[in-house]
Amino acid sequence: MAIIERPGTETTPAVVTPQQTLGAVKRPVETKGWREWLFTVDHKKIGIMYGVVAMAFFIVGGVEALLIRLQLAAPNGHILSADKYNQMFTMHATTMIFLFAMPMAGAFANYFLPLQIGARDVAFPRINALSLWLLVVGGIVLNASWFLGGAADGGWFMYAPNSGPVFSPSHGVDFWVLGLQVAGIASLLGSINLIVTVLNMRAPGMSLMKMPVFTWMILVVQFLLVFSLPVITVALVLLMLQRSYGATFFDVSQGADPLLWQHLFWIFGHPEVYVLILPSFGIISEVLPTFSRKPLFGYPFVVFSGASIGLVGFGVWAHHMFASGLGPVSVAVFSIATMAIAIPTGVKIFNWLLTMWGGKLWYTTAMKFAIGLVILFTIGGLSGVTHSVAPSDTQQTDTYYIVAHFHYVLFGGMVFGLFSGFYYWWPKVFGKMLNEKLGSWNFWLMVIGMNMTFGPMHILGLQGQPRRMYIWTKARGGEGLFNFGFWNMVASIGSFILAIGVLFFLINVVKTARSGKTAPLDPWDARTLEWLTTSPPKPHNFDRIPVVHHLDEFFHRKYEEDSAANTMRKIADGEELVRAEEAAADANIHLPAPSYWPIVLATGVGILGLGIIYGVPIMVVGFAVVLFASFGWVLEPSVAEDIDFAPASNDGNTKEIAPLG
C-alpha cells in the first residue's frame, strides 16, 4: 500500500500546531520521552532503534548458540532434548540472520547512508519507520513461538516436506513463516526506500562514482533484496497455504516435487548471504582507508566487483543442493559458476591489502576488527571454494565443515565488520568515544574465541561429524587425543570466550554511556561526508547541503596535495569545516514530521498475520487496523501549509528546529 501514495514532498513545519493538522487523527506533536521514539521518522533515530533491536536479538541468538555448544561439548549431551535442540538451531540461525545481521546492517545503512550522500533523510521517512516496526513485529512473532507451543524445528532452510503440516504439526513453523513474511515485507520496503534515496537524494556533485564504498555496497545489497525477497515470499506463501489452507504444493502423495522448495529457498538464500556480507565489506572499505591514511585502492574495481558479486550471486544457488539429486549437468554448471564468485571477492581482498600497502597504519579497535575481517573472511571464503567443488562437497555437505565455513564468513566476516563499524562510528552517533582498552579486550577475546569455536569445526566436519545432530556419539568420534570429544570441547569453551568478548563490548557501551570521554568532531581524521557535521548530527544532518567535488570529499577539504614531498598537507581541520558550515546554514529547513501510522500499521499487519494461525476473527480485527492505519496514513497531509512553519529567527536562519522526530 505504501507504494502508491499521495505525491508531494512531506515537508512539515518545525512546530505543528494541532489545529492545523488535517487527517483522521491529529498528528503527534509530542517531542519528549517514549513518543519521540515510537512515532519518529528521523532516519537517525530509526537507525539507532534498528541497532538496539538487532543487538538484543544478537544476544538471544548467541545464548541459543551457547546452549547448542553446551549440549555438544561432550558425547550424548543431555542439556537439551532432541526436540528443544532442533528448535534451538533453527531459531539460532533464523534469529542471527533475519533478526540480527540484516537489521544491524539496516541500522548502519539507515544512519549513515543519508549522511554519506549529503541528504537530510531517506526518500520515504514514514515507510522507513514502517520497516522498522514491521521488523519488530516479525521478530516478536518469531520468538513468541517459544512460549506458544514450541518454536520452529525444521532448520533455517525449512526443507519441505519436513516443514509441512504432517511432519511439523506444532505451530512453530507457522510462526516462523509468518515472522519471516512480515520481516520480509519490512526489508522489501526498506530496500526500495534506500535505493530511491541513493539514486535521488545525493548532494550536488556526488556522481555515482564519487559515492563512498559503504553506500555503494548498501546499494548493491538493496538491489539483491528487491530481487530476491519476492522469491522467498513465494516459497513462504506456498508453505503457508499448505499448512493453513490445505494446499498440496509439497505433498508428495499428490505428485509434488520437494525440490521446488529448495530451489525457491536458495534462489533467495544465496543472494541473501551476500546481503549479509556486503554491508560489512562496505564498512571496512571505509575503515581501512581511514586508518591507512590512503584512499581505497582501486575504488572502481571494488565497486564493480561488489556489483558483480551481486549479479553472479543470482546464478549459483544450487551449490546448496549438490547432494539433492539435480543431475550431473546442473551440478557441473552450478559448481563452475560458484567458483567464479571467488574472483570478484578476491579482487576485494587484494584491494584492501593494497590499500594498506604503503600506508600509515593506525591500529585502533575499528581497524583491528577490519583487519580481522580480511583474514578470517579469507579463510571462510577459501573453504567456500572447496565446497564449490561439487564431488568434494558431497562428502562435506551437511557436516561441521560447512558450519565452519559459514561461521568464518558470517562471524569472522560479517560480525567483525559490524563491530569495526561500531567502534568507527560510535563517536559520530553518540558523541562519545568507546574505550579503546576495553575495545582491545573485546577484539582479542573475540578473535581467540571465534577461532577456538569454529576452527575445530573444520576438522570435525572433514572427519565426518554431521551437523544438526542433537547428540554425537563416541563410537563415531575416532580415537587418540584429538578425537571428537577434544575438539567439541574446545569449540564449546571457545564459544564462551566469544561470549565474554561480546560481553566486553556491552560493558564498553555501558561504561562509555556513563563516563566516556566526549568525542572530538573528527577523531579519526576521516574521509567521508558523514563527518562534515556535528556529532551526533543535528536532526537535519547538515546545516548546508555540501557540494561534492571528490571521492572522499571530507578528506579533500582538509588536505591538499604536496606533490613535491609526495605527501598531503593539512589545510583545515574538521572542526573548522563544520563551524564554517554552521555559519552558512540554510534557512528554514523543513523536516518530515512524526507520524502514528507506521507503528499502527505494523501492529495491524502483525494481528492480521496471527489471524492465519488463530482464525478468522483475529484476521478481521487485523484487517480493520490495517485499513484504518492506511487511510490515516494516506490522509495525513503530505505537505504542510506555509503558516505551519516556525517563523524564521531574527537573523533569518532557522537552523535550530524543534526536534520533532
Added chain:
Amino acid sequence: MNATAEHQEHGMSDASYIKIAIILAAITGLEVSTYYVDFGPLFMPALLTMMIVKFVMVVSYFMHLKFDSKIFSFLFYTGLGLALFVYCTALATFKFFVS
C-alpha cells in the same frame, strides 16, 4: 510543471493509444484462434511471440517505458531478466524443457 507539453513530445496522443489497443485486441483474437485452428509445429512459437509482442507493447507504450528515463527501464528489465533467468534455470533442472 507542464505535463501536457512533455506528454506531447512523446508523440502519444489518445488516438494512438486507441490504435495500440486495437492492435492488442487483434493479437488477442489471433491468440484465441490458436485454440481452435491447428497451427501445427508453429503453435508454440507463434503463441509465445504474440504474448511477448503484447507484453512489450503495453510496457513500452501504455507504461511509457520507451519514452521515459532509461533508469526505469533498467530497474524493470533487470527484474524481468533475472526472473526469466532464475526461473527458467530452475525449471531446466526439473527437465521441464525436455519432453
Added chain:
Amino acid sequence: MDTVSHVKNSRRRIVATLAGVAGTIALAGCAQNAPQDTFVPKGDNAQKIDTLQKVVFPIAGLVGVLVVALAIYIFIKFRDKGQDIPAQSHGKPTVEIILTIVPALILTVVGVFTFRTIMDLAKTTDTQMVINVTGQQWWWEYDYPAQTDQGITQPIITSGQLVIPVGTNVLLRETSRDVIHSYWIPALNGKKDAVPGRIHLLRLQADKPGIYAGQCTEFCGLSHANMRMEAIALSKEDFAKWVAGQQKGYTSPDEGTKAKEGETVFINQCSRCHQVNGIKDANGKAIISAPDENVYAGAAPNLSHLMSRTTFAGAMFDLVNQKCRDDVWKAKSDEFGAKYLTGVTTDCLNQKNLRAWLRNAPAMKPMYSDPTKLAKTGGKYRGMPNLGLSEDDIDKVVAYLSTLK
C-alpha cells in the same frame, strides 16, 4: 641478481615451511580412525573424490597461507612509525587485472578436474548390482531385487545394515517414504539425498571386506541424529553365504519353548507392523503385516533375519554387546566376513538395549510415537510406540527374536 634470487628462494622456503607447518598441525590435530573420515576412501568412488580433494584442499590452503602471510607482512611493515601521510594514490589497473586473472586461472584448472569427476561419478553403465534404498523416519530399508547373476533369486528386505559384495559396482536407487533423508557412507562415496517421489542413484563400491559407518545427513526431524547406517562389505563368497542366509525359510520355534510363546506374543503385538517372512497364525495362514495405518510411512523394519545384523533401530543401538562389537569392528579384513556372518549369538546378544527397546521404544529414541498428541496430523505418528509389554512378555519376545537368524 644473486641476492634477488637468494631473497626469492628464502621467501619461497618460508612459504613452504609455513605451509608445511600448517599442514602438519592440521594432520596432527586429527582424530585417529574416525569411522566417517572424509579423507579415507575405501572404494573406487570415494577414491575419485579423494583424488580431487587432495588437489583442491592444498591449493586453497596455499592461497590462504600466501594471503595471510602477505597481510601480516603489511601489518608490520606499514604500521604507523611516524611516517608522513602517504600520497593519495588510487590504484593501478594492471595490478588489478593480474590479480583477477591469476585466481581465474587457478579456478579454471580446478574447474576442469571438477567437471570430469562429476561426470565420472554419474556413470551408471558399469553397474553390476542394484539395491533399492528407502529412507524413513528414522531408519533405512534395503530391498534387494532378484538378480540371478548375484545369486539373489528372491527379493531380500532388510534394514540398518547394507550388505554388499566387495569389488562390485553397486548402484543404490534411493527414495523416501516421508521426508528427505540423505545416504552417506563416507568411505565409499559422497552423499545423495533420498527424496520422496524421486529416485536418485548413488554408486557404491568397496575394495575390502569391512564395516563402513554412515549417517543420514539431511535433517529429517526429531531423531535425525539417530538415523545411522552401516555398510558391510563381504567377499564374494561370504556375500553368497549371506544371501543364502537371508533367503532361508522360516522355522517356527519348537513347541513348548519360551521362544514359541514369544512367537504368539509377536503375532499378537508386533506382526501388525513387523513382517517376518513365513510366519503363520494359529490357522496356518501366512501373516502379511499390513502397514499400520497409524504409522505415517506405514512400514516398520522387516525382522525376518534380525539376528543377522549387529545393530538395530536405525543403527542407533548395538544388537551385540561391547565385546562382540569390538570383535567385528576391529576384525582384520580377511577375518571380517566370517565374524559378521556368525550373526548374533546368544552370549553376544545385547539383552539390555533390546529389552529396553521392547519395554519402551520412545524412551530410547525420540520419536513422534505418542498417538494421542497428533490431532493435526490425523493421529499419525512415527516410529515404534510403547506397547506396554509385561516383563514376562518381553522375556518371551526376546527369546523369540533370538531365533530369527
Added chain:
Amino acid sequence: MAETATHTADHSTEHGHETSTGLTNNKLAMWLFLGSECLLFGGLISTYMLYRGRVSSGPHPSRIFDIPFTSVSSFVLLMSSLTMVLAVSSAQRGDDRRTNLWLTVTALLGATFIGGQVYEFTTFIREGLGFSTSLFGSSFYTLTGFHGVHVSVGVIMLLSTMGIIRKGKITGNKAEVVELIGLYWHFVDIVWIIIFTLVYLIPS
C-alpha cells in the same frame, strides 16, 4: 510521496525540487516495486508450470477451462489498460472530469474481470477442482488468486483516488498519482497477458 524535506524551503518546487536523477522518488519506487513483482509472479507462474499437469485426482485443466469465457475477461482487462492510459493522459492535461470518467470505467472493467474470476472459480469448484484437490488445483488458484488480489487492490486504489480527487484533498501532483496507479494497473495487465497464454492457451 517524497516525504523528505527539500533541500531548502522552496515550496514552489515541491515536486520539481531537483533530485539527483531528475526523476521523482515515487516513480522510481514504483518501477523498482514492479521489477520486484516480476520475481514474485515469476515464482508463482513457474510453480504452476511445474505442476500444471500433475492431477492425481479431480479434473484436468483441459477439461475445465472455458476458453471463450476467459478470452472475454482477458479482453476486458486489456481494454481497462486502454481506459487507464486515457485517464492518465487526461490527468496530465489537467482535465479532472475526464480523468474521473476514465478512472471510473477502468475500475468498472477491473471489477468485471474480478467478477468473471469469481464466477470461474465457483464453476471450477462445482466441477470438482478444489484448492486441495490436486497440485494443479493448488497452483492454479494460488497463481490466479494472487493476480486477482492484485487487481482488487488496484480497483480499491482507483476508487480511493477518485474519492480523494473529488474531495480536493490531493495536494501533490494529481497527474503523478494517476500515472503511478496506471503503472501498477498495466503491470497487472501484462501479468495476465502471460497467464492467459501460459495457463489457458498452452495445453498441458
